[in-house]
Amino acid sequence: MSKNLQVSTTYIMTHLGLIFFLYPTDVIESTNEAHWVTVLFGFLFHLLIIFVYLKGLSYFQGQNIVHILMNKNKLAAWVVLLPVLLYLSWIIVLAVRAFAEVLSIAFLSNTPLWTLMLLLLIIPGFITFHGKIGGLLRLSVLFSFLFVLPVVFVMATSFQNVDWHYLFPLWTGHRSLIFLTHPSFYKSLFAYAGGFLLLGFLPSYAKFKPKAIYWGSLVLLPAYLISVYVPVLTLGEETASQLQFPYLFVVDTIAINWLMFDRINVFLLLSLVAFCMFFIAVTIWQILCIIRLGVKDISPNYLIPSIIMITFIICLCIPDWKTVDRLFQWNTALRIYVATVTPISIWTLGRLHAKKMKNELNNT
């Protein structure tokens, strides 16, 4: 049974949770004008790796990447899988730590940070443990039903104070491409590379058409653009670049007369927390997959609590926001390695596999 809707909502949910926090900061930092070029470049990079990845996967019917890699050379498999595993663990730590910080700033300044981090780990742990992958996929549909409406509402109202003059200049010649030299641009790829690996783990559990993913990514494009352009259009580039979370700041300034709530970023933040919990759950599941299929088939009853415990301890060791930011920066190299090597190696293996099958077919 094909699960196009479930897979594409899962794909959208995992990305939406990452867009609105650090992404605008990094993009605004990486260039002074014509931000759309930066966004589009990142987006095209994203489409490219997804295309290569899906193409590679399509050569192997119903196999996930751990199966594919393990069937070939074990050593070569770990050259690809180990960075993936490391990267996934790294982004769980970063996501939990960063989100706990955001939540603490936004709602619960008196609550100790460790409670928030524990909450952000235990709930995703429960989601993965109780639902397994089928549950995760179904949950994404329920989430999109419940939480996308508030996000769209906030996105629509966030245009309240924009000044469209800030949109210009749209193109500044070769200066528009200056962001390629700035490290922040590569940091901003986090929002694109966070969730795409999931697609490689799904084939053995759910059938889906690549078209569903491309449609899903089209839904994401406006979100990427809005998250960058709303702060720039409202505050101007100079001011926006001074802020830690520019989009959240702009949403906080919106006033709606008829609403009983004073701060509408509550809706946005809460929905994003839900998406982020979902993202963490999905990532835990991917780690689970790699360990169970690649190393040893340990029961999730032990594996999930230990993943949670280890992540929690690492999170506790990160003292402040500066360290989080530095970890993000350090993560860049690994991220680019994972985002390029994994799809390409799957694609190469796929080509070889297809050729071999063809030869075998001709011989018989």
Added chain:
Amino acid sequence: MAVMDEVRTHFSSHPDYVNQQLQLASETFTITGLKSLINFPQTIHMVRESLLTASINRLELTQVFTGLGQTIPAETNRLISDILDGMLIAVHDASGLCVSIYPVPQPNSRPISLPVMENNVGGGNSAFNENLNSNMVLLRSQLNSSDLQMKTYILGKLVKTKVIVCYMDSLIDEQLLDNLTQKLESNITTDISNMKELSSVLEFSKFSLVTHYMTYELPQNAEKALKNGKVILFQERLPFAIVLPSLISDLFVTEDDMNHPPVYTWLLRCLRLIGLLTTLIVPGLYVAIVSVNPDVLRFELAHSIARSRLDVPYPAIIEALLLLGIMELIMEAIIRLPSSIGPTVTMVGGIVLGQAVVDAKLVSNLLIIVVAAATISNAVVVGFRNSYSLRLFKYLLLFLAALLGVLGLLSGLVIICAYLAGIRTLGVPFLQLIRPKGE
């Protein structure tokens, strides 16, 4: 006859056991059965009439006699079980031939009547009752189709209970049917007399917080379920159809909606969804906003809420628990009370207690509104089994909200959603809309 003597000894202490001789021309017949299950005067009349006609017309009496029912072997156990099933056993003394005859039964159930737990506005009103046969009649007349399959299982070791499984052959999900049949067959010796025991036969988790089945009293709901590819179980002496599996849409959708114009159908469903979210969120939201995150509200509103709670001496969570507890007590009491006293309790609970609690400064005015909204919207959801789950989930959100404010509220919602997403009934996920499909 030795076998008949044994049967007679077995039933010797039963006051409702009847053993009677029937003389026709030169032949003697023994008729036996339980008068609590059989209407004897009418049944004897029926048997005698046909034998009498036969002897007047000079037909072969034994042939007519065997034609009255089903010839069964003269074994003590078989005879006893047939008698307990409410059959009339007739024995031809000369040849020892035993015939089990469908008698005129004693009425053992109320007539087909109005539903008790389900109300509907636009559709038919005959409801299933405790009698398996009249339930079959209702279902067959509602769904006249050759596709409808019915299988009978007799479960239990000490007490035999008949369970009838109905489904549409061309629409049913194979995996669902296989799972169900396998579970029923492997637990065929379990005694079942209530829903809990049936659930244990079907191996549902004991700690499940969401119902795995829906129960419908109205045949049109059962019909709709069958047409959507679900399975219906009828258990003897239970006055409803048990529909497997339950899906999330069962919270919002009833067949009765279909008797309204489509616009109203969808509006009604949206209303139920709003009701569901209200009953879950509102008490938690009150606690979150009052005790943890007053800053999310507009200043004027936050101020007026704070003023109304000025004299309340304890935290919002205790206040809410107090009033919700009383509300739960009232809801439970109304089920137990005779209908003549019920309205009194409603009045005492609703008006007297509500006003007095506010006057005594035990809770704030706003909380009364919150609790009323939560209770009313709890009843909007279709099926009382579903409303039980919501009544419980509300407390999860309440406690989390008291700890973490609006974030706790959201965490609670996420936990509930994740819980629902993980539930499976007989291999079919709960989170589906209309047609149950296996994973």
